[in-house]
Structure formats: C-alpha cells, structure tokens
Amino acid sequence: xxxxxxxxxxxxxxxxxxxxxxxxxxxxxxxxxxxxxxxxxxxxxxxxxxxxxxxxxxxxxxxxxxxxxxxxxxxxxxxxxxxxxxxxxxxxxxxxxxxxxxxxxxxxxxxxxxxxxxxxxxxxxxxxxxxxxxxxxxxxxxxxxxxxxxxxxxxxxxxxxxxxxxxxxxxxxxxxxxxxxxxxxxxxxxxxxxxxxxxxxxxxxxxxxxxxxxxxxxxxxxxxxxxxxxxxxxxxxxxxxxxxxxxxxxxx
Amino acid sequence: xxxxxxxxxxxxxxxxxxxxxxxxxxxxxxxxxxxxxxxxxxxxxxxxxxxxxxxxxxxxxxxxxxxxxxxxxxxxxxxxxxxxxxxxxxxxxxxxxxxxxxxxxxxxxxxxxxxxxxxxxxxxxxxxxxxxxxxxxxxxxxxxxxxxxxxxxxxxxxxxxxxxxxxxxxxxxxxxxxxxxxxxxxxxxxxxxxxxxxxxxxxxxxxxxxxxxxxxxxxxxxxxxxxxxxxxxxxxxxxxxxxxxxxxxxxxxxxxxxxxxxxxxxxxxxxx
Amino acid sequence: xxxxxxxxxxxxxxxxxxxxxxxxxxxxxxxxxxxxxxxxxxxxxxxxxxxxxxxxxxxxxxxxxxxxxxxxxxxxxxxxxxxxxxxxxxxxxxxxxxxxxxxxxxxxxxxxxxxxxxxxxxxxxxxxxxxxxxxxxxxxxxxxxxxxxxxxxxxxxxxxxxxxxxxxxxxxxxxxxxxxxxxxxxxxxxxxxxxxxxxxxxxxxxxxxxxxxxxxxxxxxxxxxxx
Numbered sequence: 001x002x003x004x005x006x007x008x009x010x011x012x013x014x015x016x017x018x019x020x021x022x023x024x025x026x027x028x029x030x031x032x033x034x035x036x037x038x039x040x041x042x043x044x045x046x047x048x049x050x051x052x053x054x055x056x057x058x059x060x061x062x063x064x065x066x067x068x069x070x071x072x073x074x075x076x077x078x079x080x081x082x083x084x085x086x087x088x089x090x091x092x093x094x095x096x097x098x099x100x101x102x103x104x105x106x107x108x109x110x111x112x113x114x115x116x117x118x119x120x121x122x123x124x125x126x127x128x129x130x131x132x133x134x135x136x137x138x139x140x141x142x143x144x145x146x147x148x149x150x151x152x153x154x155x156x157x158x159x160x161x162x163x164x165x166x167x168x169x170x171x172x173x174x175x176x177x178x179x180x181x182x183x184x185x186x187x188x189x190x191x192x193x194x195x196x197x198x199x200x201x202x203x204x205x206x207x208x209x210x211x212x213x214x215x216x217x218x219x220x221x222x223x224x225x226x227x228x229x230x231x232x233x234x235x236x237x238x239x240x241x242x243x244x245x246x247x248x249x250x251x252x
Numbered sequence: 253x254x255x256x257x258x259x260x261x262x263x264x265x266x267x268x269x270x271x272x273x274x275x276x277x278x279x280x281x282x283x284x285x286x287x288x289x290x291x292x293x294x295x296x297x298x299x300x301x302x303x304x305x306x307x308x309x310x311x312x313x314x315x316x317x318x319x320x321x322x323x324x325x326x327x328x329x330x331x332x333x334x335x336x337x338x339x340x341x342x343x344x345x346x347x348x349x350x351x352x353x354x355x356x357x358x359x360x361x362x363x364x365x366x367x368x369x370x371x372x373x374x375x376x377x378x379x380x381x382x383x384x385x386x387x388x389x390x391x392x393x394x395x396x397x398x399x400x401x402x403x404x405x406x407x408x409x410x411x412x413x414x415x416x417x418x419x420x421x422x423x424x425x426x427x428x429x430x431x432x433x434x435x436x437x438x439x440x441x442x443x444x445x446x447x448x449x450x451x452x453x454x455x456x457x458x459x460x461x462x463x464x465x466x467x468x469x470x471x472x473x474x475x476x477x478x479x480x481x482x483x484x485x486x487x488x489x490x491x492x493x494x495x496x497x498x499x500x501x502x503x504x505x506x507x508x509x510x511x512x513x514x515x516x517x518x519x520x521x522x523x524x
Numbered sequence: 525x526x527x528x529x530x531x532x533x534x535x536x537x538x539x540x541x542x543x544x545x546x547x548x549x550x551x552x553x554x555x556x557x558x559x560x561x562x563x564x565x566x567x568x569x570x571x572x573x574x575x576x577x578x579x580x581x582x583x584x585x586x587x588x589x590x591x592x593x594x595x596x597x598x599x600x601x602x603x604x605x606x607x608x609x610x611x612x613x614x615x616x617x618x619x620x621x622x623x624x625x626x627x628x629x630x631x632x633x634x635x636x637x638x639x640x641x642x643x644x645x646x647x648x649x650x651x652x653x654x655x656x657x658x659x660x661x662x663x664x665x666x667x668x669x670x671x672x673x674x675x676x677x678x679x680x681x682x683x684x685x686x687x688x689x690x691x692x693x694x695x696x697x698x699x700x701x702x703x704x705x706x707x708x709x710x711x712x713x714x715x716x717x718x719x720x721x722x723x724x725x726x727x728x729x730x731x732x733x734x735x736x737x738x739x740x741x742x743x744x745x746x747x748x749x750x751x
Contacts, residue, residue: 068486136386138468143486164386165468166475166483176468180369181385417611423598424570424605425625426676435624439615 032227033079035063035070037086037145037214038169039110039187042194043247044084050243051234058227066169067091068143074099074219081222082231084214086110086170086188087145091215101225104217106252107235108244110188111209112146112153114202115177115195124184124202127157138173138182141166146173149210150186157208174199188212193248213252282500289497290490297494305472306480307498310457313388313476317395317456318449325403325448330433332404333411344408347401358397359465366393366466390467391474395456402455403448410444411437454503527680527712531578531590533568539576540564540736551706551713553727553744555720560733562716566682569714570605571598582679582712599628601680604673608685610665612657618668619653625676643671663694670705681706683715687722699725724748 036044041064048060063070063080067090074080074094083100084107085091091104116124124130130137140147147166154161164182167173174191176182178198192201216235218228234240241251290297297303331337332344350358366373366384376382384390418440422432438445460478467474469483477499484491527546532539540561546552554562567573568580571587579589587596612621619637620627622644626636644650647667657665666686673681686702687695703726706713717723723730723744730747732740740747 066486072486136383141469141483141487163470164473165470167469168464176385179363179367181363181367415611417607418613420567420570420572420598421605421607421611422613422624422628423572424601424603425628425672426599427624427628428599431628435616435627436613442615 030058030224030227032058032060032081032224032231033063034060034082034084034231035065035074035078035080036082036084037067037070038064038171039086039146039190040064040084040214041171043190043244043249046247047235047240047243050239051231054234055227055230058230060231066140066144068141068145069169077221079221080219081224081228082216082218084216085145086212086214087148088213088215089148090145091217094219095217099220101218101220101222104215105232105236106213107216107232108214108241108249109252110190110212110214110249112149112186112204112212113189113192114184114204115174115187115192115199116184116202117177117180118198118200120200120202122183126202127154127159127161127204127208130161130184131159133162136164136181136183137161138165138167138176138185139163140169140173144169145212146170146187149212152210153186153204153208156210157205188248190248214249285493285496285500289493293490294494297491298498300491302471302475302480303491303495303498306475306477306495307502309388309391309472309475310477310499311502313391313395314453314456316392317399318453320392320396321400321403321452321456322449325400325452326407326445329404329407329411330437333408334416344405347404350397351401351405355394355398355459355461355463356465357461359394359462362390362394362397362462362466366390385466386468386470386474388467388473391463391476394462394466395459398459398462399452399455402451406444406448406451407441410441410448413444414440450507454507457499457503525583526581527569527583528579528581529565529569531568531575531580531588533564533573534576535564535573538564538736540568540733542733542738544731544738544741546712546714548710548712550728551715551726552729552731553723554714554716554731554733555718555723556733557718559735561736562718562733563684564736565733566605566684566714566716569601569680569682570603571596571601602676602678603680603682604676604678605682605684606666606669606673606686608688609662610657610669612660612665612668612672614657616657617653618649618655618657618660621657621668622649622653622671622675624672629676640671640675643674647671661694662690663698666690666698667701670702674705674709678711680712680714681709683713683717685717685719686715687717687719695722702726 034044044062048062051060052058067085067087070083071085071090071093074083075097083091083094094100095104114124114127114130116122122135139150142148142151146169165176167176170187170191173182173185173187174195177185178195189201192199216232218225218232222228235244245251332340363370363385365371366376368374368377368383368385373384376384384393414437418436419432422436427435458478459476460482463474463476464479469475469479471480475483477495481492481495481499484495525548529542529544529546532541538559538561542565554565556562564573568575568588574595575588575590577590580587582601586594587601588594612618613624616624623633623636623640626639627633631639644653647670649668649671652660652664652668660668683702687698690698699722706726715722715726727744730740730742730744731738
C-alpha cells in the first residue's frame with residue numbers, strides 16, 4: 001500500500017515535469033499544431049507520418065473536431081499553427097477576424113453520401129426513403145459543416161427529414177449508424193471510404209449533391225509559419241493529393 | 253456563550269490568504285458570466301422555444317432521476333450499510349468508480365449495453381420493441397447512472413452512523429421491519445438522505461457527457477440545458493450565456509430553499 | 525409456567541452457554557463484568573439474536589430452537605426491553621414514543637392515546653407528552669422508556685443496565701421507582717447490571733456470569749451473605 005502511494009506521488013511530478021518540458025521547442029524538435037475537421041482524421045494521420053519522414057525535426061500534432069468548434073478555439077486564441085476546415089463558412093469566421101496569416105486555399109473537396117447499416121436491412125435507396133417517420137436519422141447541428149451541407153442537399157431534393165439527434169461532429173453520425181443505433185445518416189463520401197465497409201453508402205444523385213470545399217490556412221500568431229507552409233505545400237503536392245484521393249477526397 | 257480566549261487570537265493569515273484565493277477562484281467565473289451577459293436581450297432569449305424546452309426537459313428529467321435514485325438507491329444503501337454479504341466491498345467500489353468515471357465513458361457503456369444492438373438492448377428491442385437511445389427515458393438513465401452513487405454513498409454513511417439499537421428497540425415493541433424502517437430509520441437519516449438527494453439531483457441537472465453519447469441531442473426530447481448550452485456556443489453565444497446564467501440561478505435558488513427548510517443545523521457535519 | 529433458557533450462542537469467538545429457568549414470581553438480576561455475556565443473553569431472549577444450539581421456551585411456547593429452526597422474531601415475542609439510557613426515538617415526541625408499540629400494531633392514534641393513559645398517569649408523564657426526548661433528564665427518559673415497554677403488555681420485562689448514566693441522587697429515586705414497577709409487573713422480570721447495589725436492592729435472585737458461563741445462581745440473601 002505504502003509503496004503504491006510513493007509510486008503515485010513520484011509519478012505526478014514526473015509527469016508534470018515532462019509535460020512542461022515538452023511544450024517549449026527544443027532546438028531539434030518543432031511541433032506543428034494542426035487543427036483539422038474530423039473528416040480529415042485518416043488522411044491527415046497518414047500525411048503527418050509522411051511529412052515527418054520528409055522533414056525530420058518536425059512533429060505534427062493534430063487536434064480534430066467539428067470545424068465550428070475548431071474555429072471557435074482559434075478565435076479564442078488557441079495555439080494552432082494550421083487550420084483545415086470542412087467548409088468555407090467556418091474558415092471565414094477566422095479569416096474575417098484577421099486571424100490568418102495569408103489567404104486560405106482550397107486543398108480538397110468532398111461530396112455527400114447516405115450511410116446505412118451494413119447490408120442495408122431497411123432497403124434505403126434514396127433521399128425520399130429518409131422521410132419515413134419511424135426511421136432513426138441523425139445529423140449534426142447546422143453550425144457543423146456536415147449538418148449544413150445535409151440541410152442544403154435535402155432542400156435541393158425537396159425532401160423534409162426530421163432528425164432524431166444532432167451529434168457533435170461527423171464521427172458521431174458514423175458511430176451511431178455503424179453501431180446500429182441509428183438507421184441512417186448523411187456523411188462525406190470520404191467517411192464511407194474510410195469506414196472499411198462497416199457501413200454501406202447509398203449514392204445521392206449529383207443534381208441534389210453538393211461539393212464540400214476544404215480550405216486550409218496558416219494562423220497569424222503561429223511561431224512555425226515556415227513549417228506550416230511546408231505542410232500545406234505537401235498537401236497540395238501530387239503526393240499529398242494522391243493520399244487524399246486514396247481516402248475518398250477529390251482534388252480541388 | 254462566553255467566547256473562550258482562543259477565539260480572540262488573530263486568525264492565522266496564511267490559511268486565510270489561501271482560503272481567500274480558493275474562494276476567488278470559484279467566484280470569479282460567476283462574476284465573469286454576469287459581466288458578459290447581454291442583460292438587455294435577457295427576456296427575449298429566455299422566451300425562445302428552444303430554451304424553454306431545454307429548461308423544462310432538464311427539470312423534468314432531473315426530478316425523475318432524483319425519484320428513481322431514491323427508490324433504488326435507499327435499499328441498496330441499506331444493504332451496503334447493514335448486511336455483510338459477499339461482494340459488498342466490490343459493490344461499494346463500483347459505486348465509487350461510477351462517480352469518478354468520465355461521463356462520456358459512462359455514456360458509451362450505456363450505449364453498448366442498452367442501445368439497439370447492445371448487450372441487453374437487443375433483447376429489449378426484439379422482445380418488447382423497446383428502443384432506448386434518442387428517448388427522454390435514455391436521458392433519465394444517463395442521469396441516474398452518474399447520480400445514483402452520490403445518493404447511495406451519502407445514505408450509506410448516514411445509516412452507518414446510526415445506532416442500530418434504536419431499530420432493535422422498535423422491533424421489540426412489535427414493529428415490522430418495514431414499519432421500523434419507515435418510522436425510525438428513515439427519519440433518523442433525514443439529513444444524509446436529503447443531502448444525498450440534492451447531490452444526486454444537482455449532478456443529474458448538470459449531466460452532459462453520458463446524455464449526449466447515449467441519449468442523443470434533440471431539442472424537446474433529449475436536449476437538456478447543458479446540451480443546449482453547448483449547442484448554442486457556436487451558433488449563438490449570447491444564448492449560451494443566458495442559458496448558463498439560468499442554470500446557475502435555478503441551481504442556486506433550489507439549494508437556498510432546501511438549505512433553510514431541510515438541512516437545518518450546520519453542525520451535523522455534512523457536506524451541505 | 526416457566527421461561528426456560530437452555531442454549532448456547534456463539535458470536536465470533538465468544539460463546540454464551542446457559543441452562544437457566546425463570547418463573548414469574550421472582551425478580552432476577554444478572555451480573556457480571558463487561559463481556560461476560562449479559563447483554564447477549566438479553567438479546568437472545570428478545571429475539572435480536574438467534575441461538576446457535578439448544579432452545580428458548582416461554583410458557584411452553586418455543587421461541588427459538590436451533591435444530592428445528594424454529595425462530596420467533598422480536599415482533600412475535602411478548603418481550604419488553606428498557607435499554608440503557610432509555611433509547612427514546614429522537615425524531616418523535618414523548619407521546620409518540622410511548623404509543624409506538626400500539627401504533628406498530630396498527631392501532632389508530634386516538635385509540636392508542638386512550639390506551640396509554642393509565643401508564644402516562646402512573647409515571648406522571650402528562651406534562652412531558654409533547655416534548656422531544658433530548659429535552660428530558662435522565663430520570664424522566666427512563667420513566668418514558670418503561671412506559672413505552674409496558675404498553676404492549678409484555679410477559680417478559682427486561683432491563684438492560686437501567687441505572688447507567690444517572691447520578692447518585694437520581695439513581696436512588698429511579699431505583700425506588702423501578703422497584704415499584706417491578707413489583708407491580710405480573711410476568712418474568714430480568715434485569716442486567718454490573719452495579720452490585722442495584723442488584724442487591726432490586727432483585728430476589730442473582731445469577732452471575734463470567735466469560736459466557738453461569739458461575740453463581742441463587743437467592744439474593746445468600747449472595748449478600750457471600751460478600
């Protein structure tokens with residue numbers, strides 16, 4: 001019992017010390033803080049690894065979440081170097097407040113797809129099928145890009161759907177549908193690709209679909225603007241673009 | 253009462269200073285909240301449908317939770333305090349675990365147990381057609397999961413402090429177990445019972461992580477005040493402020509009312 | 525008719541082993557140092573503890589029998605106890621304390637209050653009825669405790685260290701009262717005490733316990749002679 005107390009008491013200062021010790025940049029390591037929309041999780045993870053290999057001395061750290069949450073963090077002064085949003089509206093929030101170093105660029109696009117449980121047991125084939133009141137349909141709140149895009153698509157198709165829950169971000173929708181809790185949702189095509197066939201995608205006709213544009217920008221207060229630019233350049237390079245398309249994104 | 257000479261000594265200032273810092277730390281966010289509140293728009297925002305929905309839902313579900321916690325928690329507390337059954341330590345540890353667990357983890361656990369494809373949920377669905385996620389019932393379940401330990405542990409502590417000889421006397425006078433419990437035990441533990449109920453209710457009112465993960469987030473059905481506040485943060489920060497203030501006011505006023513009426517003497521050595 | 529206590533009761537490492545018989549004509553004092561088993565004995569008679577072996581029979585009715593697993597719980601035994609310090613229910617008034625036994629039998633309040641009058645008068649408790657237990661002196665509390673125990677007309681009256689916590693002057697008064705009460709009670713009377721004076725002044729027969737065994741059992745006059 002006593003030994004355990006000693007161990008724990010010793011661990012706490014050690015952990016605190018190493019936490020403090022890791023934030024200021026040593027001469028050899030730079031940490032790049034990239035705030036990115038949740039839908040970019042998988043491609044960015046791989047991009048990070050590839051980038052670190054090409055740029056020894058730079059470590060890429062990702063903070064993923066709903067673009068609306070991330071925009072708010074940046075507005076409140078979070079120590080981000082790069083911000084990659086899933087829509088232009090949330091990048092605008094940051095840009096209009098003069099928080100970007102230079103103008104943002106579109107580095108990828110996406111489009112929407114209906115997702116249902118593997119095997120499509122309820123036989124959902126179109127947006128119309130989502131209007132069934134007994135169907136459990138989930139989306140996100142309209143501030144989160146996917147929520148806004150979904151509303152746009154449904155409006156274009158002239159279809160009215162009542163959601164049963166507003167999740168926090170696109171991953172929340174994926175979780176609910178993949179686990180069988182929700183019957184259907186609308187997410188990015190890239191999510192369907194990344195899901196590794198845990199869910200089934202149902203196509204939305206192009207005339208109703210939207211193009212989601214992903215802008216990326218360097219934060220004005222960043223201390224690592226050079227590395228940030230290099231990261232963006234990497235994403236725009238053929239290698240980076242190939243990585244993104246591999247995960248279901250499209251070139252801008 | 254004559255003041256003893258000790259009271260006349262000056263208060264030790266280091267302790268006073270540290271205590272004041274602690275008070276300042278807890279107090280300042282509330283002041284910050286009051287300072288940023290758009291008072292001119294207060295009535296407009298408060299009367300918005302979504303806010304009224306959230307407020308009503310929160311009150312409804314948290315009261316329901318308090319009742320459920322009472323009905324199930326008191327017998328469990330009694331068992332833990334009075335009966336030496338195998339696994340008693342384990343159950344008590346479980347209660348403590350539930351209290352320190354991050355609520356989101358609780359929500360995930362609930363989802364995978366009572367969700368449509370969950371361990372128990374799948375049978376609820378296939379046998380009874382009961383689907384829990386996305387319902388108000390799920391909100392109460394999530395709240396109970398996080399709040400019940402507070403009530404159980406508070407009541408258990410109260411029961412342990414109780415002299416069991418009173419119950420012995422009552423039994424010899426002819427009181428059935430239930431009669432003795434109702435007329436002797438419960439009244440004697442009133443302070444810890446009330447304290448436990450208030451703690452559980454307050455915890456339920458503030459519940460966020462488990463609710464949003466298990467019950468979902470839909471205005472009117474599952475969007476309680478904390479969820480509504482979080483949702484408003486991005487789209488409508490002023491609403492978020494007002495909601496926060498309303499929550500503080502509701503909690504504060506109920507605690508004041510309860511304190512005067514029921515908790516009476518502060519010298520009973522309870523958290524409230 | 526007798527009360528036969530022929531049993532052994534094991535509690536952890538302690539064993540109470542007795543073979544005693546009581547009759548209604550005598551007031552018995554059970555003496556012994558702390559831990560000798562006096563309280564355990566009372567608890568067994570009251571039904572608060574089950575015997576481990578042997579039996580407990582009151583007026584030919586088995587209250588507790590280990591092998592056949594006959595056990596009458598406290599509510600089914602006509603036993604009244606006055607505990608150390610009275611142990612009045614603190615959240616109730618004196619009146620509610622007194623009529624508790626009747627209310628537990630589902631007798632309505634007004635009816636119960638009427639039934640309690642003789643006892644209230646006997647012990648002079650009329651002024652105290654609406655008070656709270658914590659407002660009473662030690663002596664007053666003991667009187668209420670007796671009234672409370674007697675209201676259910678028990679056949680066995682047990683007193684557990686009835687004088688404990690009382691100062692010398694009060695003890696004298698209360699002792700006199702108890703003697704009267706005991707004299708007027710038609711049933712089995714057993715009192716447990718570690719105080720010699722109490723035992724000598726209030727009982728006809730003394731039983732001495734030590735480490736759970738009976739080491740002396742005989743008339744009080746003989747015990748006095750022994751000292």
